[in-house]
Amino acid sequence: MLQTTALVHEAYLRLVDQSRVKWEGRTHFFGAAAVTMRRILVEQARRRLRAKRGGGAEHDSLDDALTIALEPDLDVIALDLAIEDLAKLDADRARVVELRYFAGLSIDETAELLGVSPSAVNRDWTFAKAWLYRRLAGNGGN
Amino acid sequence: MTKLWDRIRDEFAKLVVLPPDERERELTLLPEEVRNEVESLLLAHQQTQGFLEWEDAKPGTAVGPYRIIEEIGRGGMGVVYRAERVDKEFRRTVALKVAGGRLFAPESARRFIRERQILARIEHPNIVRLLDGGMENGQRYFVMELIEGGPITQYCVDKALNLDERLQLFEDVCGALQYAHQHMILHRDLKASNIWVNREGVVKVLDFGIAQVLDDGDGGVSRTLTGLNPISMSAASPEQVRGTELTFASDVYALGLLLYEMLTGENPQQGEGLAMDTLMRRIFEEMPVAPSRKRSGLPRDLDAIVLKALEKDPERRYGSAGELAEDIRRLRGGHPVHAVPPSRWYRSQRFLARNRTVVGVSAVAAVIAVVAGASYVRQARVEERRFDDARRLIRKVIFDIQPGLQRFAGSTALRKTLITSTVEYLESVSRDAAGNPDLQRELARAYVEMGKVLGSPGWPNLGDAKTGKEYLRRAEKLIGEALEAAPSDANVLADATKVYTGLVYHGLPEVRYAQKAVELAQKRLAVRGDDAEALEDLGGAYFAEGQCLRIGFDPKAEDAYRRAGEVYRKLAEKKPGNRQLRRNVALTLRYRAQIALEEGRKEDLLRHAREASEISERILKEDPASQLAQTDAATDLGALAGALEVNGQELEGVTVRERSVRIKEAILRGDPGNGHAKLGLAIGDRDYCNMLIRSGDLARAEEHCRRSLRLLGELQREGKFLGLDKLNLAMTQALLGKALVRGKRLGEGCALVREALAGFEEQEKRTPGTAAVERQRKYALETHAACRAARAE
Structure with missing residues (x-):
């Protein structure tokens, strides 16, 4: 799993007593964090890709630390594009993925954030994963 | 979203929880366009185990000697499980807390274990006992009595x-x-x-x-x-x-x-x-x-x-x-x-x-704001223009969050984002800083920190020295403006000293900056009197001057180090508990010993090296688990051994060399993956081997040379320090060969020397004109000649 995601989770989300305190803008913050993390990871991946092709290899060794933390099989850029495709079809399900994967929220936290039941989030999550997997594995899809 | 899409989603949700045969039956009842989609999604679903998921421990998972039964709680710092330990005779149920966030640095792991031991000693009827704890794959866990x-x-x-x-x-x-x-x-x-x-x-x-x-x-x-x-x-x-x-x-x-x-x-x-x-x-x-x-x-x-x-x-x-x-x-x-x-x-x-x-703006709000795109703070700036808040944010990011992030693996991206946001913010504030020396000096220090984080040669950095230097230059400009506006203000002088010293350490090692720092520190002492912080800054400035001069092989470096040493010594006497100050004294001595060696002042060399290692050994005695203290002591003892040799006191040299090697062994034992530690021991072993040959203890010489050879081989296989690997290997081979030849084991000994000569040649091809190669080759040729002579007999 992504260390960076864990990082956001660890470093920032726990500033809030998650089970009890609610404050205005919390949804907004988590949302922003998810988007930010997604952007960071994608940029990171793009840059690494460029470096591999020969340009600007200056930062490479430091990025290795991150590479280790990435799921080896998963191409972040492809995932990003796949999530974008999903968002075109179904923005709500894409949002669940963003919150779960990029902000590292649990099912319960995501549910609380979106104001739906945990079982609904679980259902959406299972579905979105299957859809994304199929898209990334390259067999079919709409 | 279309009706079809909704239908597909609903049917998928319904079918995914069914057993396979029922699934098949239900599928056949669906209209074709829905069925194909759902079927292919169900197929994909079977592959999604672990896809995009967190690594939560599932029931039955083993964590150390414990087996997880179920999750019983979850909080900001980790997940708590009911778990059991099954031994031969008994079974014990415990609470097992797996901490979020991972540790990878061996030093962190050691500290974790040490602290855990302290906690384990706490026994009180109203405190839940910590029973055990450990690390698995960098993930820490605590075992507590289950309540x-x-x-x-x-x-x-x-x-x-x-x-x-x-x-x-x-x-x-x-x-x-x-x-x-x-x-x-x-x-x-x-x-x-x-x-x-x-x-x-x-x-x-x-x-x-x-x-x-x-x-x-x-x-x-x-x-x-x-x-x-x-x-x-x-x-x-x-x-x-x-x-x-x-x-x-x-x-x-x-x-x-x-x-x-x-x-x-x-x-x-x-x-x-x-x-x-x-x-x-x-x-x-x-x-x-x-x-x-x-x-x-x-x-x-x-x-x-x-x-x-x-x-x-x-x-x-x-x-x-x-x-x-x-x-x-x-x-x-x-x-x-x-x-x-x-x-x-x-x-x-x-x-x-x-x-x-x-x-005003709380630290927490500020932190969140940075991650969420700094909008909160930007707004604060536009509406309130409160410099105090700006300062707080900068300090928070630079001095608290940033260093805190360093210990998370893979935090590079996040650190960069934090820094970019902060710099953006700094720049917008800088425009308003004109005529406000207090803000200028704060900003200058912030820029120095940015430079350090991005590309300081002596720190873990983000590898962007070019941008780092730009920030350092900006710091220089800002602090210059502050000094112009308030040339005798103690706070400005204090920060200016730190800024100029920082320039030297973090990417602009120019003598004039160091000298400026010295001048400012002295001025501040004159303005405000003898406070400890000002003195420490003066010491740091002298030290920086020494470093710059040394880079240019300027003999005045000795003078700067001596002054730095005097200042630190004075401070250390006032605060005998402060190890950092004593370490600084030892550092100045270490460099002075090197200069003395280069200039051929044998007695000074011995005097400085001896004093440096006395201080370092004392610090190590006080703090035996510190890797830094170990490294310092090993380095200074190694230098002392060399100094003793130069002064013809080889007997003492051998024992000192041994102490150095023992410490290097301990460092590597404590941190087996550390390439520097491995190389350090390999070289220490070789130096020791060399001395042992001269004192005639061939058996132990062989032992240490062999270990040196083994360690260097490991490093080569691990792909570490490849620049001079051939030279290093050849040097040890030549020495081992020499020990063996002396002990009349000509076969292996002479073969090693031949290998060494080939190695020197290869190194020469790779880095032509290296003096060390030429010198070492000469030594090896002597042994080679001895081999020939022996064979001629």
Whole structure:
């Protein structure tokens, strides 16, 4: 799993007593964090890709630390594009993925954030994963 | 979203939970366009195990010797499981807490283990015992006794306890805290959900000191770092949110909140729909309503006790849990209490007035703002232009968050984003800073930190030295402006000294900067007198000057190091407990010894090397587990051994060399993956081997040369230090060959020397004209000649 995601989770989300305190803008913050993390990871991946092709290899060794933390099989850029495709079809399900994967929220936290039941989030999550997997594995899809 | 899409989703959700055969049957009943989609998604679903998922431990997973049964709790710092340890004879059920966030640095792991051992020694009937703990794949876990029961506040409600019973329970909590405080351990996360009452009605405080251990994972990060602490708002003291140092009084504050909740059923810092602004005001500004006004029948003295524990100013609270417990006892016994009822409002307000700036934009809000795109802060800038807030944000990011992030693997991207956001912000503030030397000096220091983080040669950095230097130049410009505006201001002089010294250390090693730093430090001492900080800055400036001069092989470097040493020595005498100052003295001596060697001053060389290693060995004795102290001692002892050889005192040289090698062994043992440690031992072994050959102890010489050879081979296979690998290997081969030839084992010995000669040649091809290669080759040729002579016989 992504260390960076864990990082956001660890470093920032726990500033809030998650089970009890609610404050205005919390949804907004988590949302922003998810988007930010997604952007960071994608940029990171793009840059690494460029470096591999020969340009600007200056930062490479430091990025290795991150590479280790990435799921080896998963191409972040492809995932990003796949999530974008999903968002075109179904923005709500894409949002669940963003919150779960990029902000590292649990099912319960995501549910609380979106104001739906945990079982609904679980259902959406299972579905979105299957859809994304199929898209990334390259067999079919709409 | 189309109707078809919704249908597909619904059918998928329905079918995915069915057993396979029913799934097949249901599928056939669907219209074709839906069926194909759902079928292919179900197929994909079977592959998604672990896809995009967190690594949560599932029941049955083994963590160390424990097996997880089920999850029983989850919080900011990790997940708690019910787990069991199965040994031959007995089976024990425990609570196992797996900490979030991973540690990879071996130093962190060692520290974790050490701290854990301290915690394991805490034994108190009201504190949950830490039974065990460990690391698995960089993930830390704690094993604690499993408590069946519930949170103390729940217990008070469920059992409908009367006031005295509640106070009795609270006294027990205080007793546990008092015991811990006597052992110098803070709890730091003392919320109601961490204080349980078990089935026998006994209070049990959970998670003792774990916050501290987790927080202190890295050697370089101070205990007081709070930017990344898990803060539970329901138990957070103002100083905890603000990010200043935590003391026993911080735990007392949390106890005050707990008592408040036990008495009134409400926690003033908690509640549904509590807005961030309100929460911050409650933590920093407003005193809570007296408990007796929430619940009738509570004595006024109890109000006084609770409110004294909840003072915003830590110094006005009870000094420890023991004092708080004492007042509760007095109240229960009908004696007068120490807390004084509300004339203190006035003073409390005064304290607030003094700290108003701190309350402005809270640190927490600022941190969140950075991640969320700095919009919050930008707004604050546009609307309020409050430089104090700007300063707080910068400090928070640079001095707390940034170093805190370093210890997370893979945090590079996040660190860069933080820095980019901060720089953007800095730039917008810089435009407004003209004519404000206080802001300019702060900004200059911030830019130096940015330069350091991006590409300082001596620190873990982000590998962008070019941008780093740009920031350093900007720092130079800003501090120049500040100096022009306020040339005799002690604060400006202090920061200017630090900025110029920083330029030297973090990427612009120019003598003129170092000399400017020296000049400014001296000026500041003249303005403000002999304070320790100013002296330390002066020492640092001299040292920087020494480093710059040394880069240019300027003989005046010796002078600068000597002055730096004098300053540090003076400071170290004043603060004998400060190891850093003594280490600095030793460092100046180390460099002076090197210069003496280069200039052929043999006696100075020996004198400096001896003194340096005396200091380093003493520091190591005081702090034997510190890798830095080990490395220092090994380095200085190695230099001393060399100095002794140069001075013809080889006998002592051999014993000193041995001490150095022993320490290097310990370093590598403690950190087996550390390439530098491995190379250090390989070279130490070789030097030792060399001395042993000369003193005629061929057996031990062989032993150490062989180990050197083995370690160098390992490094080569690991792909580390490849630049000079051939030279290193060849040098050891030549020495080992020499030892063997001396011991009349010509076959292997001569073969090694031939290999060494080939190695030197290869190295020569790769790095032509290296003096060391030529010198070493000459030594090897001597042995080679001996081989030939022996064969001729």
